[in-house]
Amino acid sequence: MNTVVARVNEQPSLSSAQMSRAVPVLIGLASVAVAILLTVAGGGFRWGWVFILSGLIYVVAIAIVARVVEDRRQSTDRVMRTVITFAFIGVLVPLASVFWTVITEGVSRFDSIFLSETMRMSPESMLAQLDGGVAGGAYHAMVGTLIVTGVSGMIAVPIGVLTAIYLVEFGSGRLASTVTRMVDVMTGIPSIVAGLFAYALFELFLGPGTRSGLSGGVALSLLMAPVVIRSSEEMLRLVPNELREASYALGVPKWKTILKVVLPTAIAGILTGVTLSVARVIGETAPLLVTVGLAQDTNYNPLDGRMTTLPVYTYYQYVQPGLPTEAGHARAWAAAMMLVIIVAALFTLARILSWALKPKGL
Amino acid sequence: MNDLRQGFHDEMDNIRNQVARVGAYVVELIPRVTAVMLNQDLEAAELIMVADQDIDRKTLEIEEQSLKLLALQSPVAGDLREVASALKIAADMERSADLACNICKAARRIHGHDLDPKLRGLIQKLSDQATKEYRKAVDAYINRDVMESAALADIDEYLDDLHRQFLQQIIESNAAQAIDLQVAVQLTLVARFYERLGDHAVNLGNRVRYIEQGNLPEHHVSDRELEAPAGAALGTNSGE
Amino acid sequence: MGAETEGLVMTNDFVNGAADQVAAHHQGTEPMANNTDRNRIDVENLNIYYGDFLAVRDVTMTIEPRSITALIGPSGCGKSTFIRSLNRMHEVIPGARVEGSVRLGGEEIYGQGVDPVAVRRRIGMVFQRPNPFPTMSIYENVIAGLRLNSKRLKKSDTDVIVERSLTGANLWDEVKDRLDNPGSGLSGGQQQRLCIARSIAVEPDVLLMDEPCSALDPISTMAVESLMLELKERFTIVIVTHNMQQAARVSERTAFFNIDGTGQPGHIIEMDLTETMFSNPKEQATSDYVTGRFG
Numbered sequence: 033m034n035t036v037v038a039r040v041n042e043q044p045s046l047s048s049a050q051m052s053r054a055v056p057v058l059i060g061l062a063s064v065a066v067a068i069l070l071t072v073a074g075g076g077f078r079w080g081w082v083f084i085l086s087g088l089i090y091v092v093a094i095a096i097v098a099r100v101v102e103d104r105r106q107s108t109d110r111v112m113r114t115v116i117t118f119a120f121i122g123v124l125v126p127l128a129s130v131f132w133t134v135i136t137e138g139v140s141r142f143d144s145i146f147l148s149e150t151m152r153m154s155p156e157s158m159l160a161q162l163d164g165g166v167a168g169g170a171y172h173a174m175v176g177t178l179i180v181t182g183v184s185g186m187i188a189v190p191i192g193v194l195t196a197i198y199l200v201e202f203g204s205g206r207l208a209s210t211v212t213r214m215v216d217v218m219t220g221i222p223s224i225v226a227g228l229f230a231y232a233l234f235e236l237f238l239g240p241g242t243r244s245g246l247s248g249g250v251a252l253s254l255l256m257a258p259v260v261i262r263s264s265e266e267m268l269r270l271v272p273n274e275l276r277e278a279s280y281a282l283g284v285p286k287w288k289t290i291l292k293v294v295l296p297t298a299i300a301g302i303l304t305g306v307t308l309s310v311a312r313v314i315g316e317t318a319p320l321l322v323t324v325g326l327a328q329d330t331n332y333n334p335l336d337g338r339m340t341t342l343p344v345y346t347y348y349q350y351v352q353p354g355l356p357t358e359a360g361h362a363r364a365w366a367a368a369m370m371l372v373i374i375v376a377a378l379f380t381l382a383r384i385l386s387w388a389l390k391p392k393g394l
Numbered sequence: 395m396n397d398l399r400q401g402f403h404d405e406m407d408n409i410r411n412q413v414a415r416v417g418a419y420v421v422e423l424i425p426r427v428t429a430v431m432l433n434q435d436l437e438a439a440e441l442i443m444v445a446d447q448d449i450d451r452k453t454l455e456i457e458e459q460s461l462k463l464l465a466l467q468s469p470v471a472g473d474l475r476e477v478a479s480a481l482k483i484a485a486d487m488e489r490s491a492d493l494a495c496n497i498c499k500a501a502r503r504i505h506g507h508d509l510d511p512k513l514r515g516l517i518q519k520l521s522d523q524a525t526k527e528y529r530k531a532v533d534a535y536i537n538r539d540v541m542e543s544a545a546l547a548d549i550d551e552y553l554d555d556l557h558r559q560f561l562q563q564i565i566e567s568n569a570a571q572a573i574d575l576q577v578a579v580q581l582t583l584v585a586r587f588y589e590r591l592g593d594h595a596v597n598l599g600n601r602v603r604y605i606e607q608g609n610l611p612e613h614h615v616s617d618r619e620l621e622a623p624a625g626a627a628l629g630t631n632s633g634e
Numbered sequence: 635m636g637a638e639t640e641g642l643v644m645t646n647d648f649v650n651g652a653a654d655q656v657a658a659h660h661q662g663t664e665p666m667a668n669n670t671d672r673n674r675i676d677v678e679n680l681n682i683y684y685g686d687f688l689a690v691r692d693v694t695m696t697i698e699p700r701s702i703t704a705l706i707g708p709s710g711c712g713k714s715t716f717i718r719s720l721n722r723m724h725e726v727i728p729g730a731r732v733e734g735s736v737r738l739g740g741e742e743i744y745g746q747g748v749d750p751v752a753v754r755r756r757i758g759m760v761f762q763r764p765n766p767f768p769t770m771s772i773y774e775n776v777i778a779g780l781r782l783n784s785k786r787l788k789k790s791d792t793d794v795i796v797e798r799s800l801t802g803a804n805l806w807d808e809v810k811d812r813l814d815n816p817g818s819g820l821s822g823g824q825q826q827r828l829c830i831a832r833s834i835a836v837e838p839d840v841l842l843m844d845e846p847c848s849a850l851d852p853i854s855t856m857a858v859e860s861l862m863l864e865l866k867e868r869f870t871i872v873i874v875t876h877n878m879q880q881a882a883r884v885s886e887r888t889a890f891f892n893i894d895g896t897g898q899p900g901h902i903i904e905m906d907l908t909e910t911m912f913s914n915p916k917e918q919a920t921s922d923y924v925t926g927r928f929g
Contacts, residue, residue: 204728274765278829280726282779282836283755292782296769391768391816398856401863402883465913466882 048103051110055101056094063089087118131372138369141362145169151340152329161359168359170367172330173345176245177374179334180324180341181314183249184256189306191253192260196302199261200268201290219258226254227319234323245334248324248341252313259312263305267298300389307382311375317343342371402467409463409480412456416449416487417532417598420494421525424591427497428521431584432514434505439498446495453488457481475608479601483535490528490594493587500580500587510572513581516560520588523553527595534602543599553592560585672739672756673699673839673870675720680734681899682712682719684727689715691899693734695889697840702862702871704881704908707891708923712900713874716891717842720872721757722750738839755783758838762845764825766817766832773813775828776800779836795835802868803831804861823854827861834869841865843873847880859884878924882912890920 067086071077091114098107149169157167195215199208230251234242271294279289295302325338326348346367353360397403423442430439460480463469469477509517527549534542561582568578604610675697682690690712697703705713718724719732722743736743743753758779766775776796780787787795796813800806805827809820817828826846833841843862847855862871862884875881881888889905904917915921922928 272765274761274763275767277723277726277759277761278765278767278832279778279782280751281721281723281754281759281761282782282832283751283753283758284779284782285751288782293767293769297767391818398853398860399883400860461913462909466909468879468882 048106049101050106051098051101055097059093059097060086060090063087063093091115091118134365134369134372137362137365138367141166141366142369146363146366147171147174150329162356166359168363170342170345170363170370172327173340173342173367174370175330175332176324176327176339176341177314177343179332179339180245180248180252180320181310183246183334184252184313185306185310187249188253188256188260188309192257192306192309193264193302195257195261196264196268197290197295199265201286201294215258215261218254219262221254222318223251223255223316224318224322227251227322229254230319230323243323243325243338244336245324245331245339248320248339249334251319251323252316255313255316255319256309259309260305263308264298264302267301267305268294270301271297297391300386300391303389304382304386307378307385311378311382314374314378315343315371317347320344321347342367342374346371399467402463402469403473405459405463405467406469406473406476409456409459409477412452412459413480413483413487414532414536416452416456416484416491417528417535419449420487420490421529421532423491423494424521424525424528427494427501428517430498431501431517432509434501436502436505439501442498443495446491449491450488453484456484460484472605475605479605483598483601486594486597490591493590493594497584497587500584504577504580507573507577509577509581510567512563513560513567513573516556516563517584520553520556520560520585523549523556524588524591524595527553527592528598531595531598531602534599538602538606540603540606543602546596546599550592550596553589557585557589670740671699674739675840675870675872676735676737676740677720678735678737680716680719680732680736682715682724682732683730685729688899690719691901693902695902695905697870697872698887699870700866700868701887702866702873702885704885704888705872705874705891706876706878706881706888706923707900708893709876710896710900711891711893713891714844715900717844717872717874718759720840720842721754721759723754723759725750755836756838757840757842758833758836759842759844760826760829760833760846762848764822764829764849766820766825766828768816768818770817771814772809772817772820772828775817776831776835779832783836799831799835800828802834802865803827804857804864805831821854823850823857826850826854826858830858830861830865834865838869840870840872843871845874845876847875847877855880878912882908888912890915890917890923892919892923 064082064086066089067082068077070085071081074081091111094114095107095111098110101107102110143166145166146169148171149167150172151168151170153161153167157165161167195211199211202208203211227248230247231242233250234244234247275293275297276289279293280286284293320341321344324341324344326344327338327340331337331339346364349360349364349367353364426438427442429435430442460477463477467473527546530542530546530549533539534546564573564578564581564585567573568575573581677693677695677697680690680693681688693716705717707713715724720736724730724732732744734744738753738756742748743757766772767778770778773792773796774781776799777787777792780792780795797806797810800809805824808824809815809828817825820828826849830841830846847858850858859880862873865871873881873885885908887905888908888911890903890911891900892903893900904911904915904920906915910916911920912924915924
């Protein structure tokens with residue numbers, strides 16, 4: 033009767049069935065083929081549909097085959113891995129597509145004229161445009177972006193870093209928790225609201241219709257500050273408490289500890305956070321439309337008058353291109369490409385700073 | 395790599411030095427008590443017996459310090475063997491000093507009686523041999539000389555031999571009426587004392603071997619006991 | 635040593651002289667009557683609170699100058715809290731306060747108007763995990779305590795101080811060729827000695843050590859212990875350790891802290907010469923703890 037009694041202590045063997053490597057490849061090819069057939073049958077060959085359909089078919093097919101061939105855990109592993117990979121590809125493709133589009137469209141106007149001239153064009157150049165010549169540039173927009181972003185940085189960075197220091201080193205009461213909550217709210221402010229606030233603020237002091245680079249800077253600083261505060265706070269919290277204790281134990285007062293020990297240790301992260309916050313606001317269009325406006329020529333004075341910035345420039349070149357429209361659109365693409373390049377450069381700078389300034393041993 | 399526990403090892407050196415000093419004292423003491431014995435110098439005997447109290451105190455100090463080292467420094471390996479041995483050696487040396495005092499006491503008891511030249515000669519030989527062995531043992535301890543200490547067991551056989559000769563001579567002298575029973579008894583005890591001193595020296599040698607190499611001496615002692623059981627020396631001249 | 639056994643003159647003087655030497659070797663520091671010695675700490679009826687919670691109850695003890703005092707006891711018995719109260723480090727935790735008195739060289743450190751920062755300049759601290767400042771080189775780490783107190787010092791002066799402190803911490807030979815390397819590039823034991831050098835550079839009166847060897851390997855531990863035995867010539871040292879053998883090896887006096895139960899305050903059970911504590915303690919609880927019969 034031994035055979036009736038279940039062998040409770042049966043140990044599973046160490047090895048289990050596995051799909052051979054050729055199988056996923058075959059299934060992949062098959063699903064692409066099926067997708068192509070379906071697409072063509074459905075209404076003509078389009079890459080997008082082929083891509084999505086083949087992906088879906090592959091996932092389903094591999095799931096079924098895996099369940100049959102392999103054991104439960106391995107099949108689940110394989111299916112999840114496939115799904116995650118496709119999700120990653122799904123994210124990557126649009127991003128790559130954006131880059132590709134912007135660069136291919138914008139590179140045609142990425143020339144010295146674009147970089148050195150403004151939209152104040154002589155009648156000759158305007159005529160030359162109609163004949164296919166190249167005219168007009170975005171120099172004033174670049175200057176404007178630099179000034180406005182610079183102003184907003186000068187406002188947001190000190191306030192942000194000091195607030196972060198307060199929250200981490202001193203805050204433990206009601207004020208600190210209120211501030212933290214407010215900062216959380218501020219991270220979600222729609223950019224147009226920030227712009228309107230700044231406009232209204234300046235209207236209060238200087239009358240209606242006031243447009244200036246300063247006003248734009250104030251608006252952007254409302255958007256920058258929460259990012260600076262949050263990231264600085266994180267970096268300051270990352271500084272081990274033992275370092276502060278070591279400093280106190282040497283008889284160093286608290287403020288000096290913060291200034292000479294904590295900040296230098298966290299500076300890499302803080303600078304990275306600042307760089308990222310700049311990258312965030314540099315492309316904001318809505319608030320700048322309201323507060324800074326548009327100008328044809330370069331305005332070096334942030335305190336007075338309209339100033340063109342890159343995102344606003346892009347918008348207007350697209351919406352009011354003038355004649356010929358292609359020339360305007362080309363300028364818009366080029367400006368957009370400029371923005372993308374600047375943002376990419378800022379992110380790279382952030383990574384370099386982080387690597388270069390990081391103290392060893394942390 | 396330099397010594398990371400300098401203070402601790404200095405303290406161990408200190409204990410070792412103190413043990414060596416007590417040992418050196420015993421080495422010097424044996425010929426002195428023999429002189430007391432042979433010259434019947436009662437005054438010297440008194441001084442020696444009073445000095446014995448200092449030896450007792452010194453060995454107690456050694457014991458206290460060894461215990462302190464064990465409690466506070468957790469010695470291991472060679473250090474542990476060293477400290478544990480210091481405890482035993484100090485106790486043995488204190489016993490050795492006591493044995494020497496006992497020789498003085500015996501000298502007092504036979505005061506006034508003359509000893510014939512043969513007996514005197516043997517006493518001197520016993521003393522010289524015991525002194526020689528003890529000196530060798532103490533030197534071996536100071537220099538950590540395992541070879542020297544190994545030689546001790548063999549040399550000690552000569553002392554055992556002298557011991558038997560002396561007992562034989564006592565019996566003869568007593569039979570020839572040269573000494574009376576009281577003196578014979580005391581001399582027998584004295585013989586035993588010298589022989590015990592030699593055994594202590596051998597023990598010390600074994601301890602040195604233990605400290606250096608980690609072999610406990612008990613195994614070897616039992617081997618010896620098997621070869622020459624105690625008490626065989628008394629009685630007839632059953633020569634080996 | 636063989637020479638010593640030959641030619642010894644046999645008189646009673648020898649025996650007596652040797653006995654004197656033995657007596658002189660007997661150890662044990664006698665408490666000093668002078669309680670304004672700047673390296674001496676007197677604690678009286680100290681109670682330490684975190685908010686309303688009493689963490690350490692009624693401690694009275696004297697920390698003898700230029701000696702090593704060890705604090706032992708099971709986890710959570712308050713010894714770390716207590717040692718931090720000696721240089722007011724516990725105050726970095728909000729809500730921490732004390733009742734009672736702690737006097738350094740006769741001066742009350744919890745007195746009215748006493749600046750905790752000033753107290754910490756005279757009572758330094760070394761922590762369990764070595765914590766050299768990561769943004770500073772070895773040289774800068776050692777001098778940090780002085781620089782951060784905005785003492786304007788010439789390079790020649792700081793050179794001298796750095797060499798003296800690193801020598802005092804038995805680290806000079808190992809790092810003298812790489813003083814500009816980052817402090818965190820050293821091994822654990824070296825980092826801890828760097829932290830000790832940093833602490834002694836400001837020339838405190840007392841050095842507190844909170845489990846300084848817990849994070850170190852045995853050789854580094856022995857190196858730090860050997861260093862402590864040298865440092866006690868100049869500084870008073872208080873060490874918290876959960877390693878009893880370490881307390882036995884380095885300290886002259888030991889205090890045993892215990893706790894009656896979770897949530898109860900910690901307190902001193904017994905404090906005495908280390909030799910007594912480990913060979914013949916008076917309290918049964920002490921004996922149980924050191925022999926490992928509980929805790």
